[in-house]
Amino acid sequence: MNRRKALFLLFCASQLCGAAAAQTVTFNQQIAPIIYKNCSSCHRPGEAAPFPLLSYQDVSKRGRLIAAVTASRIMPPWKADTASYPYRDARTLTPAEIALIRTWVDHGMPEGSGAGAPAPPRFSSGWMLGEPDLVVEMPAAYHVPADGPDIYRNIAIPLGLREDKWLTAIDFKPSARAVVHHVLYFDDPKGQEHLKPQQGAEPGFSGMRAGASIEPLGGWAVGAQPHFQPDGLALPVAKGSDLVIQYHFHPTGKPEAERSQIGLYFARQAPSRTLVSIQLPPAFSLFSGLAIPAGEKDYVIRDAFTLPAALDGVSIGAHAHYLGKRLKMTATFPDGTVKTLLNITDWDFAWQDRYFFESLVPLPKDTRLDVEIHWDNSAANPRNPSSPPVRVTWGEQSRDEMGSVTLIGVPHEEKDLGALQRDYRLHRAAMAAKALTDAATRDKIRELLAQ
Ligand code: HEC
Structure with a gap:
């Protein structure tokens, strides 16, 4: 076997074998559909991204950067790791799609024949969901x-x-x-x-x-x-x-x-079930005594809440400021099964999505929801706004911190709405009452109430 062939086989084994590597990858055949589906909704005039990705010229001009940001999963932005239940409209590329982009770039970014090339997506109005009511x-x-x-x-x-x-x-x-x-x-x-x-x-x-x-x-x-x-x-x-x-x-x-x-x-008609929101810890951790020492690499706050009635999970989201690192919510069923509802392992203040479950997630009565939030206040955190790091407490400024995970769901049976709302309010009130025994938190709450 000559050296080139050996290298090719090695490449083949480590990347994607066969089809994609062997045939020519062109923009019109393989790349355009990936970009139009996953990138163009933001990369178009008037949207959040700084340049359009709507044509061969747009994409080939930045080919190398695109290969890099897709390989590192910086783009498309999507911070939730794969969890126990799939999310709707997940903005993630498959490993095969990432490899195709890399191959295309490495082979000089051919445009390919225009025949059968997909048309760039058309967005009817500036609104992503179409014309509002x-x-x-x-x-x-x-x-x-x-x-x-x-x-x-x-x-x-x-x-x-x-x-x-x-x-x-x-x-x-x-x-x-x-x-x-x-x-x-x-x-x-x-x-x-x-x-x-x-x-x-x-x-x-x-x-x-x-x-x-x-x-x-x-x-x-x-x-x-x-x-x-x-x-x-x-x-x-x-x-x-x-x-x-x-x-x-x-x-x-x-x-x-x-x-x-x-x-x-x-909506055309009234819904038959009422949405409830379960935020843990409540009030973005205001009652949790949040005080992160300067330099602390892994500061953790946990909270747990047991569902007094069955709830169907609809969506989930997280919030923290620059020092937030990992945010997670799990559900432990009465039989001991543990499911992950949300796991963010590289929190980025810039991407605060709400993740909708592909279909409603049934959480039986007596399921325990556990949340843990980790902050990194060390100099090694590139997002730390203070250099050198300073002690950080709860606050509204983005240099202060907050943190929680919020699950939104509907009672499995509408008759249980009251029980769900009441138990959650009780949980929040109990934490607030405990927090009031701490002078610093008391001052903070007093300040907020005075505004
Ligand atoms: C949800 C909106 C959104 C989607 C979807 C999206 N982008 Fe972006 N993209 C952005 C924003 C906003 C920025 C600017 C980020 C910043 O300034 O931090 C950006 C920046 C970039 C950059 C520049 C990065 C740098 O370091 O300069 C590249 C390249 C890029 N996107 C490629 C892509 C590709 C390829 C896709 C699809 C696979 C994609 N994006 C999908 C919003 C999006």
């Missing part, structure tokens, strides 16, 4: 200064609904994408929030809504993908409601004016 806009632009601390601001928008509606999806279009770190949506069924006096020169008012009685409708964050709730599920929005948006602005170094649009999608 209702589009509302911030009443005026919010001017974010070039620098200074992060800004939390509530902006209320009257929705003008003349009848009760059920929200099945919500999407968000920022005008100055770089400055909007994330938003949370709240519903004010009384429609009073937009009447609150504006504080200062900019629209809206400040203050945390974490303690408010209205459940968040969900949120949007950098890199998040909008989804329709499955199985006819939806969140009620009463007639006359205000949509209250809590913005987290992060100054970028230049002044920005943000005036976002929000697209709402309504």
